[in-house]
Amino acid sequence: MKLNPPPPRGHHFVGMTKIHIPSPLRQYAGQQADVAVQGTTVGDVLSDLVARHPDLRRHLYTEEGKLRAFVNIYVNDEDIRYLKREATAVTDSDTISIVPSVAGGALR
Amino acid sequence: MLKIGQSQYDALRRHGEETYPYECCGVLLGRFEDGGRVVTSTARCGNTRDDSPQNRYHIDPQEVIRIQREGRERQEDIIGFYHSHPDHPARWSPTDLAEAHWFGCSYVITSVEKGKAADTNSFELTGSDEQDKQLVGEKVEVG
Numbered sequence: 001m002k003l004n005p006p007p008p009r010g011h012h013f014v015g016m017t018k019i020h021i022p023s024p025l026r027q028y029a030g031q032q033a034d035v036a037v038q039g040t041t042v043g044d045v046l047s048d049l050v051a052r053h054p055d056l057r058r059h060l061y062t063e064e065g066k067l068r069a070f071v072n073i074y075v076n077d078e079d080i081r082y083l084k085r086e087a088t089a090v091t092d093s094d095t096i097s098i099v100p101s102v103a104g105g106a107l108r
Numbered sequence: 109m110l111k112i113g114q115s116q117y118d119a120l121r122r123h124g125e126e127t128y129p130y131e132c133c134g135v136l137l138g139r140f141e142d143g144g145r146v147v148t149s150t151a152r153c154g155n156t157r158d159d160s161p162q163n164r165y166h167i168d169p170q171e172v173i174r175i176q177r178e179g180r181e182r183q184e185d186i187i188g189f190y191h192s193h194p195d196h197p198a199r200w201s202p203t204d205l206a207e208a209h210w211f212g213c214s215y216v217i218t219s220v221e222k223g224k225a226a227d228t229n230s231f232e233l234t235g236s237d238e239q240d241k242q243l244v245g246e247k248v249e250v251g
Contacts, residue, residue: 020176022176022186022210023140023185023186023187023210023212023213024209024210024211024212024213024233027212033180033185058237059237070207070209072169074169074170074173077170077173077174079169079170097173097176099169099172099173099176100209100210101166101169101207101209102133102135102166102167102169102172102189102207102209102210103157103164103165103166103167103207104164104165104191104200104201104203104204104205104206104207104208104215105131105157105160105163105164105165105191105193105201105203105204105207106131106163106164106193106194106196106201106203106204107160107163107164107201107203
């Protein structure tokens, strides 16, 4: 499948969905905070993302191809785990956010 | 190195005192600079670990997204997080390391002893992936 190049910086992502890249992963996405991707589902747009930026793959997915448990994916303000996971539909007016978990604590 | 203003430093320590004997948590916003981080604001968060708040914390990703969005409007980035250790050293635990995934960001920990903030230390999450990650102590420059 031939992929279109991303639009110029500042251009409205016509026909493409925006994925917000968290700071720890930007070094694997050409230092971009937002990447325009193609696809009609979360699974499609994430596939397009790692196709454009292959170094992201191991940080998002296990060797078995599953999203890592600490990688939270949101469509706008909704966790895909409570939608249709990677089958969740997306449009070019949606924003996908990749949010690594934030947790810890003193207990061993 | 982590650079932080006195008011933000005091605020995150005070947060730990207010939530004692439970762990507080929050986000550090600012910019990456010269291999370190500069804090320009902090954002308090809720601790969703109401099953074990005295020694565990978790920030709802939805809250992180909101804070991130609001920060971007001010040209601020998420550069780290803070939490407290009630009656426990300001040192990362194995759980802190296992649950840390924001590489290149600072994790600030304050020990709160009998309700009073004591030591505050900061650790940068270094490494390239889950196998080689480390929390490395860094200097905190306040002022």
